[in-house]
Each structure stands twice: as structure tokens, then as C-alpha cells.
Amino acid sequence: MLLFLFLSPSDPGSVDLEKVSNVIVDQSLKDQIFSREAGRICFTIVQAEAKQTNGNVFRRNLLNRLQQEFKAREETRKRSTHEWVCLVSFICNIFDYLKVNNMPMMALVHPVYDCLFRLAQSDALKNEEEVDCLVLQLHGIGDQLEKMNLQLMDELFNLLRDGFLLQEDLSSMGRLLLLEILEFRAGGWTLSETAQKYYYSEVTD
Amino acid sequence: TMSAHQKYRYENDCKPDENRNKGASRWSQCRKRGADGSLRTSHAVEEPGKCSQSSRRPESFTTPESEGPVSRVKNWGDEVEAEEVRSNVQRDAHRYRRRILEADFPQRDRKISSGSSDSRDSRDSKESPAKGDIESDEATLIRRQKQINYGKNTLAYDRYIKEIPKHLRQPGVHPKTPNKFKKYSRRSWDQQIKLWRVKLHAWDPPAEEGNDVQQIEEIDLGEIMDFELDVECSGDTESPCPISSGASLALAEVIFTICYPIPSKISSNSISQYFHFFLFLMIDFCGGNFPCYVLGYTHFVYTAFDNF
Numbered sequence: 001m002l003l004f005l006f007l008s009p010s011d012p013g014s015v016d017l018e019k020v021s022n023v024i025v026d027q028s029l030k031d032q033i034f035s036r037e038a039g040r041i042c043f044t045i046v047q048a049e050a051k052q053t054n055g056n057v058f059r060r061n062l063l064n065r066l067q068q069e070f071k072a073r074e075e076t077r078k079r080s081t082h083e084w085v086c087l088v089s090f091i092c093n094i095f096d097y098l099k100v101n102n103m104p105m106m107a108l109v110h111p112v113y114d115c116l117f118r119l120a121q122s123d124a125l126k127n128e129e130e131v132d133c134l135v136l137q138l139h140g141i142g143d144q145l146e147k148m149n150l151q152l153m154d155e156l157f158n159l160l161r162d163g164f165l166l167q168e169d170l171s172s173m174g175r176l177l178l179l180e181i182l183e184f185r186a187g188g189w190t191l192s193e194t195a196q197k198y199y200y201s202e203v204t205d
Numbered sequence: 206t207m208s209a210h211q212k213y214r215y216e217n218d219c220k221p222d223e224n225r226n227k228g229a230s231r232w233s234q235c236r237k238r239g240a241d242g243s244l245r246t247s248h249a250v251e252e253p254g255k256c257s258q259s260s261r262r263p264e265s266f267t268t269p270e271s272e273g274p275v276s277r278v279k280n281w282g283d284e285v286e287a288e289e290v291r292s293n294v295q296r297d298a299h300r301y302r303r304r305i306l307e308a309d310f311p312q313r314d315r316k317i318s319s320g321s322s323d324s325r326d327s328r329d330s331k332e333s334p335a336k337g338d339i340e341s342d343e344a345t346l347i348r349r350q351k352q353i354n355y356g357k358n359t360l361a362y363d364r365y366i367k368e369i370p371k372h373l374r375q376p377g378v379h380p381k382t383p384n385k386f387k388k389y390s391r392r393s394w395d396q397q398i399k400l401w402r403v404k405l406h407a408w409d410p411p412a413e414e415g416n417d418v419q420q421i422e423e424i425d426l427g428e429i430m431d432f433e434l435d436v437e438c439s440g441d442t443e444s445p446c447p448i449s450s451g452a453s454l455a456l457a458e459v460i461f462t463i464c465y466p467i468p469s470k471i472s473s474n475s476i477s478q479y480f481h482f483f484l485f486l487m488i489d490f491c492g493g494n495f496p497c498y499v500l501g502y503t504h505f506v507y508t509a510f511d512n513f
Binding site: 054055056059060061063064066067100101103105106107108110111113114117118152 | 265285296
């Protein structure tokens with residue numbers, strides 16, 4: 001039934017890619033699970049469009065829409081933490097999947113870092129939801145981001161380390177998440193076996 | 206990259222080359238807002254370690270890097286497109302240099318790599334340029350590539366390459382894409398492009414106007430459409446997936462599972478809670494090599510996928 005949403009009114013045999021990109025963005029901002037899958041879907045559509053029509057209408061619309069949402073991120077964060085973390089999750093997912101000739105999109109590097117830096121501010125670190133989002137993204141794309149800009153990653157982790165050590169209003173889970181990501185990066189974006197056991201095995205006693 | 210700072214819209218007072226290891230205070234110095242989100246004023250009494258400078262505050266935490274002059278207001282769509290053209294040009298240049306080397310040192314039984322077909326004439330000994338004669342200025346290459354892209358993004362070009370496969374093309378008779386890696390003057394190059402595009406017009410589709418620069422914004426389902434509408438998805442049906450013949454079913458399955466791996470943890474009870482997108486790949490029944498796409502929006506019905 002909702003297939004009709006995407007059909008162009010002038011030519012019902014066609015699919016309106018601009019509208020598709022908008023719907024994908026809208027859904028990603030509401031649904032956190034979807035925001036983590038959307039990258040893969042978008043990638044498939046981008047490939048498909050390039051192959052069929054040699055165009056990139058979908059990608060261009062997607063990115064510009066994403067840019068709008070990114071610009072409004074502070075208001076979004078004020079209005080709804082959930083939407084804000086969905087936005088971050090989505091941008092990072094797009095960064096992960098939408099590569100240009102197998103290289104990450106340079107245009108997104110600073111915006112992604114901006115989001116992560118925002119999550120590393122003290123007002124965000126005290127929210128477990130935001131810390132969770134932060135570490136999730138770093139697990140997923142931290143190594144790629146570091147390759148694109150090492151000094152920014154260093155600065156980000158300085159903030160995280162300071163937050164962990166100095167900030168008093170972190171939740172204990174928040175603190176644990178930060179400790180894990182600090183170790184994760186220190187280990188070269190992977191967790192040693194000992195660390196794995198420490199963080200992820202069940203406590204029996 | 207300091208000059209890029211001045212041109213870029215967000216200007217950042219932070220100088221990342223200076224001592225970066227001061228922790229939070231380093232970044233605090235450049236922050237426009239305090240931790241509670243309120244704007245800092247230059248004279249506000251601040252906590253130790255926080256910023257007391259009155260220079261302009263950035264909107265972003267990061268210093269943007271740029272490869273060259275940037276316009277004041279950039280949109281990501283354009284930026285990424287420019288990245289892509291640049292990256293394609295670099296890749297083509299790499300392949301072209303390798304091809305030149307192969308031409309200099311021909312080896313038997315070496316497989317010809319598919320790549321930019323714009324520059325295949327390196328193997329022609331009469332035209333093969335010496336290594337020093339390759340056009341390597343990136344801005345020039347990008348400009349030329351864009352001109353080539355305009356020409357290739359036409360119906361005429363599409364029809365031409367379908368009608369005349371590469372091995373049947375005769376020099377002089379059939380239009381040949383100018384080789385962007387050869388040294389030409391600006392005027393000579395522009396002229397070659399013009400002539401090339403004029404020749405391509407011979408393959409314009411009949412009785413249609415304005416085909417020169419064609420932007421296809423919508424993907425045409427053509428004959429598929431009626432079939433699609435019959436089997437659209439709704440939350441209450443058990444089989445939401447409109448797949449047609451055997452071959453396209455297989456392909457669609459592949460695309461679907463790439464696109465959307467079925468989460469193993471979802472129980473059938475929670476299905477109605479989920480809305481998901483999935484992508485269908487339909488093969489044009491006539492063309493056989495003209496995939497069309499339909500995006501369906503539906504309730505995710507787990508049982509339906511047992512049919513895959």
C-alpha cells in the first residue's frame with residue numbers, strides 16, 4: 001500500500017528517488033535499529049542508480065538532507081536525546097557504508113567528528129544513552145576515522161579520558177563504557193582477550 | 206591548510222598544531238558554549254581551565270581540511286561528487302600510466318585490464334606518448350573528465366555503445382572519446398570534445414528533443430508496473446514480496462539479504478512492531494539487462510521470508 005508513496009505523480013511507472021531518500025532519513029531519525037541498517041540500504045540504492053542511469057540523484061539528496069539535519073543537531077539534541085543519537089548513528093552508518101571508490105567520504109569526516117566531540121562534552125557524558133551511542137560509533141568506525149585524521153581522534157580521546165577520570169556525575173555504566181573504549185583504542189581498535197573477558201563475560205560469583 | 210581556514214565558513218580559533226595534550230582545557234578554549242549549552246561571553250567569569258579568550262567562537266569542534274579553495278557555502282552532495290570525480294581521475298591516471306608501461310614493455314598473454322576506455326590508444330605505437338607527455342595537472346584532468354561525463358551521460362552515448370561494441374569501432378568513422386591524459390592546448394581539447402559530441406548526435410533517439418544533457422531522475426519501471434501494484438505489500442498479508450520470474454527472484458533474494466539480513470532475534474510476536482524498508486530488484490522482462498528498482502515500505506512479516 002505504501003508503494004504508492006514513492007511513485008511519481010506525473011509518471012506512476014517511476015520511483016521518485018528524492019522522496020525515497022527523504023523517507024529513509026526520516027525513518028532513521030526515529031528508529032535506532034533502522035538507523036544502523038540504513039547505510040547498507042543506501043549503498044545498494046546508490047550502486048543501483050549509478051549502474052542503471054549513471055546518476056547520483058539519490059546520493060546527492062541523501063547527503064544534502066543529512067547536512068540539514070546535521071546543521072540542526074543542537075536543536076535536535078535539546079528536543080529529543082533519542083532523535084539526536086539516531087542522527088549520530090545514521091551519519092556514522094552512512095560514513096561506514098557509502099564509500100567513494102572504496103574510500104570514505106572526506107566531506108563527512110569533520111561532521112562525524114563534530115558529533116562525537118559533542119557526545120564527549122560533559123553534559124552528554126552524564127547521559128548513558130549518549131555515552132552508549134558514542135562508544136558504539138567508535139567501535140564501528142573509530143579505526144577508519146583515525147586513519148582519516150589522527151590528531152582529532154587523539155583530542156577526542158583526551159576528552160574521554162578526562163571525562164572518565166574527572167567527571168563526577170557519570171553513571172557507573174557510563175564509566176565502564178568509557179573505560180572499555182579507552183582500552184579498545186589503546187589496543188589498536190580491538191580488545192585483548194583479557195579485556196574481552198573482563199568486560200564481556202558473565203560474572204558467576 | 207591555514208588559507209583554507211579563512212575561506213571555510215566555520216572558522217576555528219584552535220590551532221591544532223600547538224600542544225594538543227592539555228586535555229579538556231585545550232578544547233574548552235575554543236568552545237562557543239559552556240557545558241550547559243549557554244553561550245559564553247568574553248567577560249564571563251569562568252571556571253578554571255575554561256576559555257577566557259574573546260575571539261570568535263567556532264560552530265564546529267573540528268578544523269576542516271580542504272584540498273583546495275572552497276566556496277563559502279558547501280553542500281555535501283556537491284562535495285562528495287567532486288571527491289568522486291577526483292578519485293576516479295586519480296584511478297584512471299594510475300591505470301593509464303601502467304598501460305603506458307605495458308606498451309613500452311609489451312608482454313605476451315597479459316590480460317588487458319578493463320578500465321577507462323577513454324585512454325586505450327596508449328597501445329597504438331604511433332600515438333603512444335612518452336611518459337613525460339602525460340597530462341598530469343589534476344584540475345585540468347578533472348575539468349576534462351567532467352566534459353567527458355556530460356557527453357557520456359546522454360541517451361545518444363548509451364545507444365552508441367550498445368550498438369557498436371568496442372572491437373567494431375573504426376577510427377575516423379565512429380566517435381572516439383578524447384584522451385584526457387594527452388597534452389593538448391585548452392582550445393584543441395575543447396574542440397575535440399565538441400566534435401566528439403557532434404558525432405555522437407548521430408545516435409540520438411529518433412523524434413525526441415532536448416536529449417543533449419539528460420538527467421534521468423526517475424527510474425522507469427515500464428512494463429513491470431502493473432505487476433508491482435498487484436502485489437504491493439501491506440501489513441496484513443502474509444506474502445509481501447512481489448517477485449516475478451525465476452531469474453529475478455534469485456537476484457532479488459540476493460539483494461534483499463544484502464540489504465536486510467533477517468535479525469535472528471526477532472520473534473514472530475514482535476513483528477508487528479517493526480517497519481522496515483526493503484529493496485526489490487526487478488529485471489526488465491524485455492531488456493534483460495535493465496534493472497529497475499522499487500522500494501517497498503511495509504510491515505516486516507517474518508513468516509513471509511520462509512518463502513525465500
